[in-house]
Amino acid sequence: MSLVNQFRSEPSRPVLVGPSALVRQAQQRKQRQQWLIYGSRLLLVVGVLLFWQFASGTILDSSFLSNPLAILRQTITWLSDGDPWYESTLIINTAVTLEETLLGLFFGVASGLLLGFLFGLQPTLERIFNPFIIALNSIPKIALAPLFILWLGIEIPMKVVLAAVTVFFLIFLNTLNGVRNVDQHLVDAVRLMGGRQRDVIFKVILPSATGSVLTGLHVAIPYALIGAIVAEQIGANHGIGYLIQSSGESFNAAGIFAALLVLTLIAGLLNAIVNLIDRKTSHWKAGLKLSSADQS
Amino acid sequence: MxxxxxxxxxxxxxxxxxxxIVVLHNVNLEIxxxxxxxxxxxxxxxxxxxxxxxxxxxxxxxxxxxxxxxxxxxxxxxVGYLTQKDTLMPWRTVERNVEMPLEIRGIAASERRRRAAEFIRLVGLEGFEKLYPHELSGGMLRRASLARMLVTLPETLxxxxxxxxxxxxxxxxxxxxxxxxxxxxxxxxxxxxxxxxxxxxxxxxxxxxxxxxxxxxxxxxxxxxxxxxxxxxxxxxxxxxxxxxxxxxxxxxxxxxxxxxxx
Structure with missing residues (x-):
């Protein structure tokens, strides 16, 4: 009798139990819970809107708080004042803000990744620049706006730069962290396989840092929008931030709320993108978390 | 010999x-x-x-x-080296981990897959090819590491x-x-x-x-x-x-x- 056959025991598989009565019950309970939560949310929104509408002009001062119908009217006006239709106030300004946000995101992410990897792979370089980077990062980015206006004017490039600077530090610091925290044992493993520096970078450092980079991206996406909006409020002729600012200056409360509504929609869209990225990568990110917990 | x-x-x-701290001092050994x-x-x-x-x-x-x-x-x-600590790449499945040394040697994908499958079977991990390291038990991790080491047919372990x-x-x-x-x-x-x-x-x-x-x-x-x-x-x-x-x-x-x- 060979040893192989005698002693090879297959690793035991996890046992999956089919949907039993208990499982179905748990599912039904969960479903009811879901409906309760969605229903309550809907009720809350409708309640607040109704109260707002009917209290406006009596308990609430409509010149400060406007009311839902006025906001709706303002939104429709801003959507229909264009000829052709896509040159309406709301669409033009939304497009400008989106353009600034996405360009800022692109340049910020690209430069953050590049410098993050460079400094991560060259620790001496990182040690030389470290105090300066910390000093620059601790400046609130909004404080830089007047400087950017001086250099670039109040057109789109100024907003892109402000958004990009905000994004840059988030991506840069996370990338640097990711590259520096690469498990040395994994690097050794690749060296033992006969891997060169190129293999170490592409097969260990890059994928290992990805988790950290995505965490940075997660935070950076909303910050790009914040950067663009704040820049628009400081000095601009276009954009949602400008729309909010100019409505405020002309005491148009309905306009402020209508612009905020659009801003919320843009933020929601960007958040959906973040969630999509998260879901795509959660599979092995769980593994990264586990393996780093192992070491401690 | x-x-x-x-x-x-x-x-x-x-x-x-x-x-x-002197860890090794004039060590001599023949294998x-x-x-x-x-x-x-x-x-x-x-x-x-x-x-x-x-x-x-x-x-x-x-x-x-x-x-x-x-x-x-x-x-x-x-020379193959099986370390004390598991060093499987957490972002690769068992299959892709076992293929990794072959990948670094520039072996074609189809050949890689064939040889990885052979060694995964040999260490008793058949059916677990698509799992990530964090989904495996301690013994299965060791088996996967063993397969990764053996897949290049090292003459010394x-x-x-x-x-x-x-x-x-x-x-x-x-x-x-x-x-x-x-x-x-x-x-x-x-x-x-x-x-x-x-x-x-x-x-x-x-x-x-x-x-x-x-x-x-x-x-x-x-x-x-x-x-x-x-x-x-x-x-x-x-x-x-x-x-x-x-x-x-x-x-x-x-x-x-x-x-x-x-x-």
Whole structure:
């Protein structure tokens, strides 16, 4: 009798139990819970809107708080004042803000990744620049706006730069962290396989840092929008931030709320993108978390 | 038989808190081709450091390791190293992890897949190819690491307490599998452990190391093969060897403890 056959025991598989009565019950309970939560949310929104509408002009001062119908009217006006239709106030300004946000995101992410990897792979370089980077990062980015206006004017490039600077530090610091925290044992493993520096970078450092980079991206996406909006409020002729600012200056409360509504929609869209990225990568990110917990 | 690994006058120190700690001092050892040599010793006797030097991961302060007469200057492709810690890439599935050494050697994808599948089957991980390391149990992780090491058909294996973290039953199971895999390939093995029973079960020769990698005992294990990791312990020769080597190991422990007191 060979040893192989005698002693090879297959690793035991996890046992999956089919949907039993208990499982179905748990599912039904969960479903009811879901409906309760969605229903309550809907009720809350409708309640607040109704109260707002009917209290406006009596308990609430409509010149400060406007009311839902006025906001709706303002939104429709801003959507229909264009000829052709896509040159309406709301669409033009939304497009400008989106353009600034996405360009800022692109340049910020690209430069953050590049410098993050460079400094991560060259620790001496990182040690030389470290105090300066910390000093620059601790400046609130909004404080830089007047400087950017001086250099670039109040057109789109100024907003892109402000958004990009905000994004840059988030991506840069996370990338640097990711590259520096690469498990040395994994690097050794690749060296033992006969891997060169190129293999170490592409097969260990890059994928290992990805988790950290995505965490940075997660935070950076909303910050790009914040950067663009704040820049628009400081000095601009276009954009949602400008729309909010100019409505405020002309005491148009309905306009402020209508612009905020659009801003919320843009933020929601960007958040959906973040969630999509998260879901795509959660599979092995769980593994990264586990393996780093192992070491401690 | 010819010598595959020749360790000559190896010394290595580390500097910790501005103090020099001598881990290996003038160590000499020869490993014969095709033999299974076990280095046994308590933690802190420098066995892992010695293995890292033989693997080409760590340069010695002085002395030379020869692989088939050629001085080692870095990792060698014909040597496989199974480390104590699992070093599977967490972002790769079992299958892609096992393929990795072949990928680095530039072997075509279809050939990679075929050979990885063969070794995954060999270590008993069939059906788990698509799982990520964090989804595997400790024993399965070891099996996957073993498959990754074996997939390049290394002629020499270095193993550093590969089963140290497993429970006793699983350890026996994997020891048996290692024996049966080895009986087929007959590669040269340098195996490090602090478990004397494991050393006798597996080895053709057990070398007990003391402080600084100083050799306290070097015993041939004349037990017949094929061996069975569970039943072999009941043979009288096993008991005799165990007793003799145990004394050497206790001596080594004393040395290490005395050194630690001095530090």
């Amino acid at each position: 010819s010598t595959v690994i020749h360790i000559e006058q190896i010394s290595k120190s580390f500097i910790r808190n501005d103090r020099e 014969e081709s095709g033999s299974f040599v076990v280095l046994a010793g308590p933690s802190g006797c420098g066995k892992t450091t010695l293995l890292n030097i033989v693997a080409g991961l760590l340069p010695p302060d002085s002395g030379t390791v020869y692989y088939k007469g050629v001085p080692i200057s870095g990792p060698r492709l014909e 270095l193993m550093d307490e590969p089963f140290g973290a497993l429970d006793a039953q699983l350890r026996l199971e994997l020891q048996n599998e290692l024996l049966s895999l080895w009986s087929r390939q007959r590669s040269s093995v340098l195996f490090v452990t602090h478990d004397l029973e494991e050393a006798i079960i597996l080895g053709d020769r057990v070398v007990v190391l003391g402080t600084g990698g100083h050799i306290i005992a070097d015993e041939p294990i004349a037990l017949p093969r094929p061996r069975d990791a569970f039943h072999i312990r009941f043979r009288p020769e096993f008991t005799n060897l165990h007793r003799r080597l145990w004394d050497a190991l206790m001596e080594s422990r004393l040395q290490v403890q005395r050194q630690e007191v001095r530090l």
